[in-house]
Amino acid sequence: MTLADGIWQQIFTFDHYGELLALVRNSLIAGAALGLVGGLVGVFVIMRDLPFAVHGISELSFAGASAALLMGVNIVAGSIVGSLVAAGTIGLLGSRARDRNSVIGTIMPFGLGLGVLFLALYKGRAANKFGILTGQIVAVDTPQMSWLLGTSAVVLVALAVMWRPLAFASADPEVAEARGVPVRGLSFAFMIVLGLAVALSVQIVGALLVLTLVVTPAAAAARITASPVLLPVLSVVFAVVSIEGGILLALGGSLPISPYVTTISFAIYLVCRALGTRRTRKWGAARATS
Amino acid sequence: MADDTVADDDTALISLRGAALSYGERVLWQGLDLDVRPGEFLAVLGPNGAGKTSFVRALLGQRQLSAGTLKVLGRPPRKGSRHVGYVPQQATLSAQAMLRARDLVRFGIDGHRFGPRPRTGAVRRRVDEVLASVGATAYADVPVGLLSGGERQRVRIGQALVTDPRILLCDEPLLSLDLHHQRAVTELVDARRRSHGTAVVFVTHEINPVLGLVDRVLYLARGGYRVGTPDEVLTSEALSQLYGTQVDVIRVRDRVTVVAVPDEAAQEPHHPELPHGVRP
Numbered sequence: 001m002t003l004a005d006g007i008w009q010q011i012f013t014f015d016h017y018g019e020l021l022a023l024v025r026n027s028l029i030a031g032a033a034l035g036l037v038g039g040l041v042g043v044f045v046i047m048r049d050l051p052f053a054v055h056g057i058s059e060l061s062f063a064g065a066s067a068a069l070l071m072g073v074n075i076v077a078g079s080i081v082g083s084l085v086a087a088g089t090i091g092l093l094g095s096r097a098r099d100r101n102s103v104i105g106t107i108m109p110f111g112l113g114l115g116v117l118f119l120a121l122y123k124g125r126a127a128n129k130f131g132i133l134t135g136q137i138v139a140v141d142t143p144q145m146s147w148l149l150g151t152s153a154v155v156l157v158a159l160a161v162m163w164r165p166l167a168f169a170s171a172d173p174e175v176a177e178a179r180g181v182p183v184r185g186l187s188f189a190f191m192i193v194l195g196l197a198v199a200l201s202v203q204i205v206g207a208l209l210v211l212t213l214v215v216t217p218a219a220a221a222a223r224i225t226a227s228p229v230l231l232p233v234l235s236v237v238f239a240v241v242s243i244e245g246g247i248l249l250a251l252g253g254s255l256p257i258s259p260y261v262t263t264i265s266f267a268i269y270l271v272c273r274a275l276g277t278r279r280t281r282k283w284g285a286a287r288a289t290s
Numbered sequence: 291m292a293d294d295t296v297a298d299d300d301t302a303l304i305s306l307r308g309a310a311l312s313y314g315e316r317v318l319w320q321g322l323d324l325d326v327r328p329g330e331f332l333a334v335l336g337p338n339g340a341g342k343t344s345f346v347r348a349l350l351g352q353r354q355l356s357a358g359t360l361k362v363l364g365r366p367p368r369k370g371s372r373h374v375g376y377v378p379q380q381a382t383l384s385a386q387a388m389l390r391a392r393d394l395v396r397f398g399i400d401g402h403r404f405g406p407r408p409r410t411g412a413v414r415r416r417v418d419e420v421l422a423s424v425g426a427t428a429y430a431d432v433p434v435g436l437l438s439g440g441e442r443q444r445v446r447i448g449q450a451l452v453t454d455p456r457i458l459l460c461d462e463p464l465l466s467l468d469l470h471h472q473r474a475v476t477e478l479v480d481a482r483r484r485s486h487g488t489a490v491v492f493v494t495h496e497i498n499p500v501l502g503l504v505d506r507v508l509y510l511a512r513g514g515y516r517v518g519t520p521d522e523v524l525t526s527e528a529l530s531q532l533y534g535t536q537v538d539v540i541r542v543r544d545r546v547t548v549v550a551v552p553d554e555a556a557q558e559p560h561h562p563e564l565p566h567g568v569r570p
Contacts, residue, residue, distance in 0.1 A: 171389055
């Protein structure tokens, strides 16, 4: 009984909440940016069948971040470099879906291995090590903030410019190519954008759990709508709610942020899935009677 | 786009002279002379690997001829022309596409444009109009992933026609559709060329669904070709000459079956309705 109470208190603690909130102001801002980026990028991750690529890129991002930690340079920059190397490699080598997964499966363990090596060599605070893998909230200081927000802006502008042809190329590549859409160029450009988005997510939720921000919200939204406007909007709302909710719940305790974020994100997905089953039935019925 | 001015109506929309296409040493077809006129329905037939899809890719400007000239609307083919509609086989549409039928049609209008493009009333009306013309209004708001193969192909024909193209290129659009939907799709294409004078190039491995509609047949095989009406090309004599070996064309009522197609063609039957045991 007392043990259970102790665990419960570790998970949900709200002492001195006001003072703590001030400490994570930066994280809340970064979280909002991240939710926006993750929610939007996720739409294409699902359409282009890239969840495994997201996982692969995040492991290389982890290697980059741990190398940066070891060398004492900016961790966000290190994580971005790792991400871009992975995303570029996948984009160049695995242009066809069939090759892609084996390329990712080959790169991923190597990245993870490098990351483990760098962390083992690192003699600093243990919390720093753990944070890269499972996420952290108070780690976002001001220079990191400018990196995070700057990269988010780059991703958002790139997505705004290529949104429509990218959606066309993702849904129907043959017809898109016939209509003059640069399908291959867009494919590579999207991998780079995805690399940047993953590097951002690694900062908050950690390398192991990037999928919860870049895949789950979009997958949940896709269950309940196919509207080209509503889908990205809902995906962003789900991603922002998951991450901000996660930060606020994790604040009082001493646990990493990721279990909170992943739980909220997963709960949203389950609700959407249940709603989506009803919708699918409705469409079937509507067409049967028409 | 710069291609808003096109050649006169009377001239051929597609024109090939001495055209050849080869992959390295292997010649798909050569010496091809062909004119496709407005409103004409041309079926492209032949065994797998004869270069039917490459023919379409050349018309789309995605492949260069290895010899000869090709003119589409009076000029060399150019990628992404709004005067050329394209409908491939239904399986190339991603099952994960999180879009509604109407969004797919709209891509035909501005899917290739970069930058944000607000939805205007004119665009919406045009999309509704096209959906109605292909009989897809009932499922206009259904995600494409939930549509049947036949429904998707209707929507895609709508997408291809949304810019009022003067040429419609179809590459195996009937593949894996049931008979009912095969008929629906071919009727849409046929109605279009009759009402708007759109030239139709229709690649298929199965002539029978379109046999009653086609004006001419382009039969590609063994590096050569035959062009003419179905009655001229789909004969034992013409195809035997093309394949360089004895080929029998059997006509039963309004259906055509090609039997005893040798080697390359026999490995991958191009007339799957062929009864078992008749094949060589």
